Amino acid sequence: MTQTGTGAPLAPLIQAVGATLLGVLAGDVAAARRVGGIAIHDPHDLAAPPERAVVLGVGVAGERQVADVVRTCLSGGACALVLRDGTDLPGAVAAEAAAGGLVLLRVAAGISWSQLSVALSTALDRETARGRRWGGPERVNKERSLSDLANALAATLHAPVTVEDLNSQVLGYSDNQNLGDAQRHETILGRVVPSKYIEKLRRAGIFERLYSHDEPVLVDLAVMPELDVPRVAIRIASGQYVIGSIWVATATPLADIDHSVLRAAAQRAGELIDSGTHDQDRRRRFVGALVGEDELEAARSAQELDVDSGCVYLVVAEPVRSAGADLSARGLDRQADVLHLQLTGVSSRAIAAAVGGRVVGVLPVEAAEPGGRRAVAAAERFAQSVPAHVVVSAPVKGSAVKGSGGVFAAWGDALKALASVNRSPATASRAAVVRVEDAYLDVLLHEVGEKLLAREPALPTPVSRLLDYDAEHHTDFAESLVVYLREFGSVHDAAQALHIHANTMRYRLRRLSDICGIDLTDHDARFKAMLELRVRNLLA
Template identity: 25%
Template sequence: MDPSEELSRHGDATPAPIALSAWTDLVQEDLLHANPTAENLRRPVADVQLYDALDDQANVRNAVVLAMGVSCGSVGFERVLVHAADGEAAAVIVKARGTPIEDLRAASSRHDVPVLVVGDDADWTRLIAMARTAVAGAAVDSVSGVRLGDLFAFANAVASIANGAASIVDPSGRILGYSTVPGQPIDDLRRETTLTLQERTPPALDADFKVVYASTDALFVQSPSGIRDRLALAVRAGGELLGSIWIIDPGGERRQPALDALDRLAPLAGLHMLHARSASDFTERRNADLMRTLMDDPAQASFAAAQLGLEFTDGFAIAAFALTHPNTGSLDAMREQHRLLQLVTVTCNVQFRSAYSALIDSVVYALLPCAGESPRAAHRRVIRDIGSYATTISAHPVVAAVGGIAEQIGELPRSRTEAVRTLQYLMHQQSVSRENPTLHPPAAAVFEDYWTELNLLEIGTYIAEKHLGRFDVIDAIRAYDAAHHTDFLITLRAYFDSNASVSTAADRMHVHGNTIRYRITRLAEEFGIDFDNPSTRLWLWLRLVSTDL
């Protein structure tokens, strides 16, 4: 039977639920069955759901329920199992976190529901995407002999089914796999991209890629003269764009069957790409460890630079990026942080033709090269571009900061500290602006833009740590204002900020000049402030400004 006919035969049928044992094979995660009876392994799986403790009415029939944030052995865990058993769920997935397997087996037997255990360090975001895509991909079995995650073998299978040479591309334009089926025609573009393993133009800047990404179906893409037309499909899992498949158009009567085949292959393509990406997770974690070593451990920094292939000739600057997400530990936030990492990597590749980036503790870090006559202009441009592109990955703005230039490898920790300090300052300003919509603070900056404010904050931190403010009157004035609903502290700050000009301070506070004079007189009398002493004025201004930024 022709492969395309085989695929069509399976695609026309209504997908039946997959057995739990077959589903776990497709997921290929380290899932341990607490009670792997024959009956449990045959349970049908048709959906994957996150457990919601506030929604006991959710339909979980034939669904794998992910008990995220539930402690085994707790009342909450028992509630999950009761809900799953009553709703005829396929299974419940938990993190054991030290709970003996015997206890989990007993709980599984007691409630007559399969319990699967995932490792304590498992990434829920990746597991959910993999689990849901496994359900969808199970219905397409015409290329089931291809090992999951082997994108070169999968490209060969797709090329055979669609009758055209296939390439699989990630969102950054990197070629993840391509077909080598004999006799299928190719062109110069295909030849070049398979040699370089990179598209000529990054997808973010290519009109054809944008059209394909905007569609949920496979498309015919007309190419310029000298280049063969293409068929293309955007590959997604759980709403996340994983990349795309491009087929050299077989033409004629073969075109529409090839487009139909691509559409039916979409779930399986997502499953393969998710597995391929999980295989690359080790590289991502390794890069994060090496980046952390570069920024935190000067003794081992040279080794880390060598492992990354980093040539420290013109210097680098550390850039830090973070989403203003209200809950950085949530599932949505984690997914968006990984998308931000991908965006930073892609943009740095476009700007600098190289990318050294990693996601560490909810912050994406990148090493920005300092080549050329205006490295800071390039740094400003790249963080501005990333901020403008960020609307495609999150509803929450991205804040970006770049530390000072590190001319030697040992200066990278200093650059990282400056980047983080600047990032935290900008994040604080964003938070203040949400309470006061009239403010419009920038979301991206280099360290030099705010070095004065940042250094004043350092002074404030030093004062607080050393308890140096216990001898002055700032806390006493603050307490008086709170008790009597007065504005002496605000007046004092406005007066100092105005270089002791009563009229300027009055304009700042929108009051009459006599009001400022009266309050300054009261401050001198009630709190013993000697406004004629320059040291006193300097100290009190430092105290005010270093705690109010």
């Protein structure tokens, strides 16, 4: 049983069905042959499957049978083979498939072969028709941008999200649909809410309530007992017209959900549905120029972004690398979507974009306060969704693009503050949100330390003499000094921290005083030693 077509790339078909429902086991999806049809494996038919087909491995089980079917697909020039999740797949067979250009996919448990066949056939028809009708990016970009928006909202609410039109057709959805229930899977596969659920929602008056106001509506299990997870929905409007809705599958009580985030997502979805994505993409390109060194381009970007008056905050985020964040261009764009969603809850003119491996948000506000507090709150919500170091700049007057207090200066200060957060052992490996002014002293101390260490010839100081002695004699007197100063000059507490006797600690302090010439009874001498150790990053 085969459905033929003019051909479509494999990647959009996987995306259409849902990456959480149809995953890649082996092979290069991007380099795969264009899909020419959908075929079902028949163990009684010895003929090779049609060329460029996606073959559904119905009933294929066991390592030997898997190997035989893979080789049959390779000989026939098939594009991909779909196996049931949990099927035994020898590593050598996976490698053989990948080397021959055959992509191996797995379908999640609970998805029937007939459902998958219909979903893939529908997606193939849609992709090939799209190529003929539009042949270009506008429709594709719109759908992908709505899915990007759904992913941003899903990351914020930790729940699967769909964006639907007035006919309950799915316009976009988040990647985490594996967190949803069987009803949500059915919706994603068919790209439309099943009619039986639509009718039940209509009889319960859900659509009437949903479309009558801009507040979220709860669909609980009392209304829809067949659901495993309740739904929270909010309408999407363009002006006075309702054009769709956003649906979140979540057990979180409605009162505990941030309504401003939902409203911001609905507003953004309305903009995408109503006018496409080109204006948003255009605005994002101006963010990099706004914080760049070209004064004329920065001034033009401020005008284009409508931030050349009033007050502006920069919110600059850098993913925590140890947290396994996606640092690819696509991953950073998604993080920009999440930040944009948070910032538009403060101002509809906010924008966020990936710039140089970081995510940069531009937040225009009416006044520095409470604008600053709201910027920090939005940054904290972002950091809860995306493990990142986030810096909120000092307020900038939109017209002051250059010079002290300008956007370029604020950008430079934010980068220095980010570097300070990355250096600190307390924050290097976890999400953190700081304001530039809170990190300013650490930044200054670091700059002093750089000048101290870069001086040629180096000037000997008590601390440098102690460090040189330790390096030459393999001792650790500098550590004893650090702990002593950190414990505010308490011999008893320092000895406990080092797990030594108090008399041993007193001996070490006398010895290090003799070695480097520091008088630990002198408050000024102790302060200078502490400051130097701090700038040398020994006293963190």
